[in-house]
Amino acid sequence: MVNPSSAARRALPSVDHLLGLDAVAALIAEYGRPLVTKSLRALLDERRAALASPAAAPASFSEPEFIAKCVARLAEEMQPSLKPVFNLTGTVLHTNLGRAVMPQCAADAVMAAMTRPSNLEFDLGGGARGERDSHIERWLTRFTGAQASLVVNNNAAAVYLALNTLALKKEVLVSRGELVEIGGSFRIPDIMARAGVKLVEVGTTNRTHLKDYASAITPRTAAIMKVHTSNYAVQGFTATVAETELAALAHEHGLPFIVDLGSGTLVNLEDYGLPHEPTPRETLAQGADLVTFSGDKLLGGPQAGLIAGSKDTLARIRKNPMKRALRVDKMTLAALEAVLRLYANPQRLREELPTLRWLTRPLADIETQAKRVLPHVVSALGSFGQAQIVTCSSQIGSGALPVDTLPSAALVVSGGENSKRSFANQIETAFRALPAPVIGRIKDGAYQMDLRCLDDEAEFVAQLTQLKI
Numbered sequence: 238m239v240n241p242s243s244a245a246r247r248a249l250p251s252v253d254h255l256l257g258l259d260a261v262a263a264l265i266a267e268y269g270r271p272l273v274t275k276s277l278r279a280l281l282d283e284r285r286a287a288l289a290s291p292a293a294a295p296a297s298f299s300e301p302e303f304i305a306k307c308v309a310r311l312a313e314e315m316q317p318s319l320k321p322v323f324n325l326t327g328t329v330l331h332t333n334l335g336r337a338v339m340p341q342c343a344a345d346a347v348m349a350a351m352t353r354p355s356n357l358e359f360d361l362g363g364g365a366r367g368e369r370d371s372h373i374e375r376w377l378t379r380f381t382g383a384q385a386s387l388v389v390n391n392n393a394a395a396v397y398l399a400l401n402t403l404a405l406k407k408e409v410l411v412s413r414g415e416l417v418e419i420g421g422s423f424r425i426p427d428i429m430a431r432a433g434v435k436l437v438e439v440g441t442t443n444r445t446h447l448k449d450y451a452s453a454i455t456p457r458t459a460a461i462m463k464v465h466t467s468n469y470a471v472q473g474f475t476a477t478v479a480e481t482e483l484a485a486l487a488h489e490h491g492l493p494f495i496v497d498l499g500s501g502t503l504v505n506l507e508d509y510g511l512p513h514e515p516t517p518r519e520t521l522a523q524g525a526d527l528v529t530f531s532g533d534k535l536l537g538g539p540q541a542g543l544i545a546g547s548k549d550t551l552a553r554i555r556k557n558p559m560k561r562a563l564r565v566d567k568m569t570l571a572a573l574e575a576v577l578r579l580y581a582n583p584q585r586l587r588e589e590l591p592t593l594r595w596l597t598r599p600l601a602d603i604e605t606q607a608k609r610v611l612p613h614v615v616s617a618l619g620s621f622g623q624a625q626i627v628t629c630s631s632q633i634g635s636g637a638l639p640v641d642t643l644p645s646a647a648l649v650v651s652g653g654e655n656s657k658r659s660f661a662n663q664i665e666t667a668f669r670a671l672p673a674p675v676i677g678r679i680k681d682g683a684y685q686m687d688l689r690c691l692d693d694e695a696e697f698v699a700q701l702t703q704l705k706i
């Protein structure tokens with residue numbers, strides 16, 4: 238007796254036959270022959286495997302159905318992997334969601350730098366070779382009071398480069414209370430080791446005194462470094478040494494004093510009603526020879542590491558061959574210059590810089606938006622769950638100001654017959670599966686969407702009809 242499933246397997250069309258169909262020719266035109274061939278093969282293999290399984294109830298082969306499956310698979314395969322999402326986590330500078338969101342002017346500048354030749358390293362005045370850092374140096378020196386500055390790929394690279402230049406094969410003193418780890422594998426001790434620098438820990442986790450530093454200085458010491466403990470706070474019985482004292486001690490011994498600020502905002506955040514965060518200007522005025530900070534944290538620009546300090550020190554750093562290896566791309570420079578230009582007008586900064594706009598967004602404004610959005614979420618949930626408005630706390634994120642939170646409003650979803658936790662997970666998954674994925678958070682066992690950073694409300698609401706729970 239003929240096995241019906243093996244007969245069905247033999248009856249499947251060949252890849253060549255399928256590739257010759259008109260409908261497939263259109264797919265080849267759009268997606269290219271290799272990808273279409275691969276998809277057809279994979280689908281045929283799956284069908285053969287299904288027919289071979291004893292449980293298979295082989296439906297008859299339909300060419301149009303098969304092609305439709307291929308279309309769906311190709312569309313899926315060509316989906317961009319990196320795509321916009323809604324950050325409703327309540328963390329404004331969310332490292333996993335790309336940290337700072339940039340203003341349109343930065344996007345425009347990047348577009349121009351990407352699609353046209355530019356004077357990246359060309360001095361338009363003299364017609365000779367120029368410096369790529371020159372485009373941002375004039376702004377950075379103006380905003381920090383430093384004599385010179387440069388930019389590399391991120392703050393981790395900035396710290397690495399500074400240490401590798403100033404202290405290779407020598408010792409650098411750091412307080413035990415400042416040996417920070419930043420999410421995503423940046424650890425001060427590891428970076429120091431890779432920079433070829435010997436870390437000398439001074440003091441204790443909670444208390445470090447000036448005499449701890451002073452007694453650790455030897456002929457092998459090359460620098461004193463202070464690391465801004467940006468993503469945690471040591472509270473209670475604590476002591477740290479002020480920058481001015483550390484600078485004085487370092488200079489007494491002819492050593493540079495380096496400060497890794499982490500976030501490093503260029504404005505006084507108190508002017509915008511936010512908690513104070515040290516600025517490069519203050520830190521340099523307190524005697525630091527060099528400060529390093531990120532471009533995509535509170536500064537609100539692209540991923541970058543900024544180094545500002547004295548002319549001599551910066552000249553040494555510029556000569557380090559690793560500067561070339563860590564240099565930034567023209568897109569980064571274009572975005573950074575556009576963002577820095579906004580700082581020229583501190584009055585308008587709040588409106589123009591998304592990071593600052595979100596950090597300073599008034600609670601009443603978020604609540605009003607929550608009231609507008611709520612009915613749409615309720616109707617998308619249908620009988621499956623309920624939503625209501627709650628007050629919550631947003632975080633600044635990316636290590637900045639770890640203990641300070643901002644009052645905000647969130648939509649919280651409740652319901653479900655299963656346990657509260659698995660219901661929250663189900664809701665979280667459904668929102669994450671939307672065309673522009675919505676990333677909320679689970680707090681106290683419930684799914685919560687903090688609306689502080691919801692800019693494109695219309696898109697958010699429009700796609701709710703596609704929510705599949």
Ligand SMILES: *Cc1c(COP(=O)(O)O)cnc(C)c1O
Nearest residue numbers: 391392393467498499500531636
């Ligand atoms: C964030 C941070 C870093 C790392 O900066 P990236 O720009 O993410 O490389 C280093 N030091 C401190 C204190 C930080 O807060």
